[in-house]
Amino acid sequence: MKLSTKGRYGLRALIDLALYSETEPVSINTIAERQGLSERYLEQLMALLKKNGIVKSIRGASGGYSLAKPASEISVGDILRALEGNLEPVDCGGLNPEEGCSASGTCVTKYVWQRINESITNTVDEIMLDQILAESRKMPEQPSGSGRNCKG
Template sequence: MKISTKGRYGLTVMIELARKYGEGPISLKSIADDKNLSAHYLEQLAAPLRNAGLIRSVRGAYGGYILAKEPENITAGDVIRVLEGPITPVEGIEEEEPAQQALWMRIRDVVKDVLDTTTLKDLIVHDDTKPQKEYMFYI
């Protein structure tokens, strides 16, 4: 499974909103300027995130976007599914041989586990000195 710029930049927006959680609305333009991204592109990503109930828009002179839930209640998987669709490493696995199907499903399950157990809070308090969970794949 390859995550496109939609998923990557959408997750960037969500992480930045999580960092500022409780401080009021943040404009997408400020995130775009800070991260050297297109504000117009981020606006396009905001609509599905808003429709999914992950962010809320605040109108007005000091408006922008805020998280609709606390950072510990939104996972990377929530964001990726909204912007990228279902998490599947291979399309049409039902046509594969059983052994291959099992492999693709195991890979899918590991990716889902990582995305669904990693919250926005985890991403904003990430510590490079802590050992990360390792996954061993046998092929």
């Protein structure tokens, strides 16, 4: 499975938001500057995250974005599904009873696809945003905009 920039940049932006929005909302341009991302692209990602109830926006001079719920209640899976959609790397009709598959009864590869899909889902749903924040606080402070060199 390969994530697009939506998932990769969106996760980075959410980590940044969670780190800096504990006392006040954070503006898009502040996140974009710290992470080396386009403001326009970040606006699109935040709109998807807002639509899915992960962030909320506050209007006004001191407005911006903050988490819609505690970081301990937001999984990486929630974030990636909001930005990427379905995370299953293989779309197998044999795994979905409503779709059906003519070879479902004799196809042994569906077992492989099911195990891969379950592994990905379990992994991203077990990692909570607060765990990532705890890990990021252990790392040495990086200069502003250092996210530009990060491939993730």
